[in-house]
Amino acid sequence: MAERVQIFQGVRAYGDEVIHGCFSKVGVGRLKGLVSTTTTFIFFFFLLIAALLNRMDIRGTSIGQSIFDSRTSKTYHERIEFPLNCSNSVNLPQTCPENYPSVFQPQESSARTCPDYFRWIHQDLKQWKSSGITEDMIERGKPSADFRLVIVNGKAYVEKYNKPYQTRDVFTIWGILQLLRLYPGKVPDLDLLFYSGDKTMIMKRDYKGLNATSPPPAFHYCGEKAALDIVFPDWTFWGWAEVNIKPWEETLRAIKKGRERIKWEKREPYAYWKGNPYVAKDRVDLLKCNLSDKNDWNVRIYKQDWGKESQQGFKHSKLEDQCTHRYTYAILLLME
Numbered sequence: 594m595a596e597r598v599q600i601f602q603g604v605r606a607y608g609d610e611v612i613h614g615c616f617s618k619v620g621v622g623r624l625k626g627l628v629s630t631t632t633t634f635i636f637f638f639f640l641l642i643a644a645l646l647n648r649m650d651i652r653g654t655s656i657g658q659s660i661f662d663s664r665t666s667k668t669y670h671e672r673i674e675f676p677l678n679c680s681n682s683v684n685l686p687q688t689c690p691e692n693y694p695s696v697f698q699p700q701e702s703s704a705r706t707c708p709d710y711f712r713w714i715h716q717d718l719k720q721w722k723s724s725g726i727t728e729d730m731i732e733r734g735k736p737s738a739d740f741r742l743v744i745v746n747g748k749a750y751v752e753k754y755n756k757p758y759q760t761r762d763v764f765t766i767w768g769i770l771q772l773l774r775l776y777p778g779k780v781p782d783l784d785l786l787f788y789s790g791d792k793t794m795i796m797k798r799d800y801k802g803l804n805a806t807s808p809p810p811a812f813h814y815c816g817e818k819a820a821l822d823i824v825f826p827d828w829t830f831w832g833w834a835e836v837n838i839k840p841w842e843e844t845l846r847a848i849k850k851g852r853e854r855i856k857w858e859k860r861e862p863y864a865y866w867k868g869n870p871y872v873a874k875d876r877v878d879l880l881k882c883n884l885s886d887k888n889d890w891n892v893r894i895y896k897q898d899w900g901k902e903s904q905q906g907f908k909h910s911k912l913e914d915q916c917t918h919r920y921t922y923a924i925l926l927l928m929e
């Protein structure tokens with residue numbers, strides 16, 4: 594999330610997801626979200642050609658998690674049919690049946706492999722490999738957390754410590770509830786701390802030295818080399834109500850439809866970027882690439898006017914309406 598990159602302290606931006614739609618958010622942007630970094634960052638300007646989406650296989654699961662693999666990859670993941678069967682009426686709140694199954698036995702073939710990005714969990718948990726995670730570590734981590742999530746027998750319990758920005762916690766917890774619904778009987782009991790701010794919280798430097806205590810494990814939307822925060826998909830997978838971003842599956846569907854509106858050849862032959870430049874220095878630098886009297890690098894940069902957009906219900910911020918240019922910029926934050 595752009596807000597993670599807070600170079601300008603004190604700027605309370607509306608949390609600006611890179612608004613660029615069409616291709617880059619599909620797969621690539623999301624995947625990198627899992628390994629993005631806060632303060633140490635290498636900015637990659639990816640020029641993704643419009644055809645990119647066509648080369649990709651996006652297999653979404655109903656929890657909004659999209660498993661992405663390119664056609665060149667040999668690994669394919671089977672689509673599991675979930676037992677979830679809830680009403681999805683436009684006018685009524687969504688309801689699920691009372692007699693919801695408590696076990697889930699999907700037909701899994703033995704050849705099934707985990708998506709490649711699963712390997713990162715070993716990296717993220719390396720710190721606790723020899724010590725394990727103790728109750729004491731969790732207790733000591735409370736001051737760094739916004740909430741604590743405990744799952745016992747498939748039921749989620751939440752203890753709140755701080756009020757997170759907007760509804761990040763609500764959507765994150767909603768994601769967890771969906772997970773429990775989708776995999777009844779499959780989610781083990783757990784006890785975890787969660788932090789929902791922009792900047793990494795558990796810094797390695799604070800847990801060094803002779804008398805150092807062991808760091809608390811805290812889940813968070815971002816991590817970086819200097820920190821021990823354990824990365825977790827950010828809330829926008831399930832939605833971002835304040836800026837009218839729907840759950841990822843719906844967003845993906847809308848983008849796929851949106852890109853049909855103008856044929857690639859008919860689109861503006863430029864690279865497009867829209868967002869809030871004032872949350873990171875590199876974004877401000879990007880403004881210099883815009884069309885000017887002196888240069889035309891075939892780049893068109895647009896500022897997201899959050900104030901105006903919020904008054905108009907974010908009608909002009911829809912990702913699916915931004916498939917107007919042939920190329921798009923994705924500013925990816927990668928692990929060093």
Ligand SMILES: *[C@@H]1O[C@H](CO)[C@@H](O)[C@H](O)[C@H]1NC(C)=O
Nearest residue numbers: 674675676677678679680690
């Ligand atoms: C889902 O529920 C509806 C209405 O109760 C029912 O008609 C339908 O057969 C169910 N589908 C599955 C896959 O169970």
Ligand SMILES: *[C@@H]1O[C@H](CO)[C@@H](O)[C@H](O)[C@H]1NC(C)=O
Nearest residue numbers: 799800801802803804805806
């Ligand atoms: C570690 O703790 C001991 C005993 O409390 C103290 O004497 C020593 O100075 C501490 N060392 C460091 C590096 O803080």
Ligand SMILES: *[C@@H]1O[C@H](CO)[C@@H](O)[C@H](O)[C@H]1NC(C)=O
Nearest residue numbers: 880883884885893894895896
């Ligand atoms: C970039 O250039 C385009 C085309 O001239 C213009 O419409 C747009 O407002 C410029 N963006 C910024 C951030 O100045």
